[in-house]
Amino acid sequence: MSIRKGGFPPGPPEKGFCPSKPLLITIDGPAGAGKTTIGKRLAACLKYRYVDTGALYRAVAHEALRAGIAPDDDPKLRELCDGLNLKFEEDPMGIRLLANGRDITDAIRTPEIAMAASKASAQPSVREHLLNVQRKLGKDRCVVFEGRDMGTVVFPDADVKFFLDAELRVRAQRRFHEMKHPPQMTLDEMEKEIVCRDQADSTRMLAPLKAAPDAVRIDSSRLSEDEVIRRMLDYIHRNART
Numbered sequence: 423m424s425i426r427k428g429g430f431p432p433g434p435p436e437k438g439f440c441p442s443k444p445l446l447i448t449i450d451g452p453a454g455a456g457k458t459t460i461g462k463r464l465a466a467c468l469k470y471r472y473v474d475t476g477a478l479y480r481a482v483a484h485e486a487l488r489a490g491i492a493p494d495d496d497p498k499l500r501e502l503c504d505g506l507n508l509k510f511e512e513d514p515m516g517i518r519l520l521a522n523g524r525d526i527t528d529a530i531r532t533p534e535i536a537m538a539a540s541k542a543s544a545q546p547s548v549r550e551h552l553l554n555v556q557r558k559l560g561k562d563r564c565v566v567f568e569g570r571d572m573g574t575v576v577f578p579d580a581d582v583k584f585f586l587d588a589e590l591r592v593r594a595q596r597r598f599h600e601m602k603h604p605p606q607m608t609l610d611e612m613e614k615e616i617v618c619r620d621q622a623d624s625t626r627m628l629a630p631l632k633a634a635p636d637a638v639r640i641d642s643s644r645l646s647e648d649e650v651i652r653r654m655l656d657y658i659h660r661n662a663r664t
């Protein structure tokens with residue numbers, strides 16, 4: 423599926439429109455493709471909720487490491503998940519993620535947790551547990567979900583599916599610039615980490631990273647955030663109004 427050019431009124435994309443029916447929108451794609459920035463803005467444009475599902479996998483990995491559990495120990499991860507209550511909460515600082523009441527929003531944003539999350543996300547018990555969590559979060563629609571398998575496995579009946587991608591170097595640069603100072607790794611190391619994670623995420627047996635056949639593909643390598651948002655709104659405007 424492709425995006426038709428033009429059509430959406432000029433001006434800031436935030437002056438969007440209100441879809442007449444409640445939509446469930448998915449954005450899948452590899453690390454650093456811009457899913458978080460774009461997902462949050464798209465949700466704000468539509469006055470929808472935004473759910474970062476990568477944060478849920480990171481949360482499981484964080485809690486596993488905290489409990490001394492290896493991120494690929496499936497039986498132990500099952501026990502951990504059984505006692506784990508994950509909750510998104512909105513506050514003036516943005517969206518916070520709580521694990522059993524503890525705020526872990528910032529603690530999950532490290533390269534170590536990213537790699538552990540990639541390992542944990544290949545485990546059946548973790549995918550099963552988070553599948554239910556995610557479907558509950560989507561039951562009222564009016565939400566933008568971002569992840570790896572949103573349009574393929576979690577919400578195959580989503581109203582609108584996007585697959586957001588970008589060239590490797592561009593993705594590494596974005597993630598590098600997002601890192602807190604002083605940076606924990608060089609740009610080349612970041613690129614290697616992304617290659618390694620992409621490889622693991624797209625070749626695993628369960629719910630691998632891939633575009634749904636009915637997803638709209640957008641390559642954001644040479645597009646500004648505004649342009650990506652405009653294309654998405656244009657597509658939604660033309661295809662999902664009724």
Ligand code: DC
Pocket residue numbers: 453475476477479480536539540543544568569570571572619623
């Ligand atoms: O988007 P992120 O970098 O925060 O995701 C961290 C890891 O979680 C990623 O390497 C793969 C996994 N993940 C997944 O398997 N399925 C999702 N829907 C979201 C993330």
